[in-house]
Amino acid sequence: MYEKYYGLRCHPFSLTPDPAFLFRSRQHGMALTLMEYGMESRAMFALLTGAVGTGKTTLLRHLLRNLGPSIAVGLISNTHSGFTSIHPWAVSAFSVVPADCSEIAAYEALVAGFIEHYRHGRRSLLVVDEAQNLPLEVLEQLRLLSNVNSDGDLVLQILLVGQPELRDTLRRRELVQFAQRISADYHLTSLASAETAAYVGHRIAAAGGSAGLFEASALELIHRQTGGVPRLINQLCDMALVYGYAIKQATVDAGLVAEVISDRREAGALALFDAGPGVRAPEVRAAG
Numbered sequence: 001m002y003e004k005y006y007g008l009r010c011h012p013f014s015l016t017p018d019p020a021f022l023f024r025s026r027q028h029g030m031a032l033t034l035m036e037y038g039m040e041s042r043a044m045f046a047l048l049t050g051a052v053g054t055g056k057t058t059l060l061r062h063l064l065r066n067l068g069p070s071i072a073v074g075l076i077s078n079t080h081s082g083f084t085s086i087h088p089w090a091v092s093a094f095s096v097v098p099a100d101c102s103e104i105a106a107y108e109a110l111v112a113g114f115i116e117h118y119r120h121g122r123r124s125l126l127v128v129d130e131a132q133n134l135p136l137e138v139l140e141q142l143r144l145l146s147n148v149n150s151d152g153d154l155v156l157q158i159l160l161v162g163q164p165e166l167r168d169t170l171r172r173r174e175l176v177q178f179a180q181r182i183s184a185d186y187h188l189t190s191l192a193s194a195e196t197a198a199y200v201g202h203r204i205a206a207a208g209g210s211a212g213l214f215e216a217s218a219l220e221l222i223h224r225q226t227g228g229v230p231r232l233i234n235q236l237c238d239m240a241l242v243y244g245y246a247i248k249q250a251t252v253d254a255g256l257v258a259e260v261i262s263d264r265r266e267a268g269a270l271a272l273f274d275a276g277p278g279v280r281a282p283e284v285r286a287a288g
Contacts (some may be wrong), residue, residue: 002245005245005248006209006241008208010207011057012203012204012206012209013203013235013241014134014238016131017058018058019088020062022055022058022059023189023199027189028188031048031059032062032184034046034184035063035159035184036237038159038184039063039071039142039157041184042157043157044146044152044156044157044181044183045146045158045159045178045183046157046160047159047166047170047182047184047185047186047187048060048160048161048162049162049163049185051164051189051229053186053229053230054188054189054229055231056162056188057161057187058131058230060129060161070121071122071124072094072122072125073125074093074126075093075127075129076127077188078130079128079130079134083135084135084137084138085103085106085141086111086141087103087141090106090110090145091109094110094126095107096109096110096113100203101192107145109144111148114155114156115148115155117155118155123156123157124155124156124157125159126156127158127159127161128142128158128160128161128162129161129210130162131162132162132163132169135143136172136174139175139280140175140178142178143177143178146158162168167187167265173224188213188232190227191229191233195222195228196222196228197214197216197223200219200222200233200237203234212251213251213252214237214240214252215252215254217253217254218253218257222236222237222257225257226227236257237252239260240256240257242268243260244256263279
């Protein structure tokens with residue numbers, strides 16, 4: 001809707017994770033480097049965590065997009081607490097066909113697939129997104145599945161991606177052997193104020209727009225309101241551009257952002273970009 005008015009090639013604040021818009025803040029750059037190092041150094045297990053909306057999936061997609069042909073990837077992304085076994089999901093992720101529907105057949109088919117990849121000079125990478133949902137028993141199955149690696153040959157790597165509670169789970173005494181096998185890990189947090197401004201500017205520039213589209217006062221309010229969470233920043237910036245387009249305002253200032261926040265609250269809408277209690281927007285200026 002507003003792209004042409006603001007000189008944008010595409011939608012800069014889509015909520016769909018897009019590696020093309022990856023913003024390399026200091027921490028996101030460090031996370032990506034550590035994950036890449038984990039792949040290159042043949043880490044048996046790697047771990048990436050962060051709160052909801054901090055950019056884990058975007059970073060993950062960038063990582064997977066840039067892996068070379070020497071790694072065969074199987075992605076499990078629809079985890080839930082009802083998981084009783086990792087094997088049938090891994091079979092589906094790697095498009096392996098077991099001999100029958102039994103647990104043993106699924107395990108044997110997986111191992112055979114990993115070894116076949118290895119025979120052709122490829123490692124297998126099993127990625128489990130939203131891994132905080134996995135029960136202890138399924139995490140233990142992942143550890144046992146990694147035992148396919150032996151005699152100095154790394155056949156299978158496993159990357160777990162999840163919310164902070166995944167780390168709490170991995171600290172449990174029952175999973176000490178699992179935790180000891182994690183060679184590369186990073187935890188993403190929200191952006192600092194200066195990073196929020198740079199993040200917004202990066203996405204605008206990536207969409208072909210002007211770096212000055214959002215005024216400094218607007219960026220400060222956006223950071224305060226969202227707490228520096230990228231997903232919430234996207235939501236608020238997107239709505240601010242819609243409002244700006246509606247009244248044909250050339251740039252987004254703090255008053256426009258405050259108007260968006262006020263309208264959402266008055267309408268009783270979900271506080272999609274409310275960073276939490278105690279965060280208040282300035283008084284809304286009169287339109288026009």
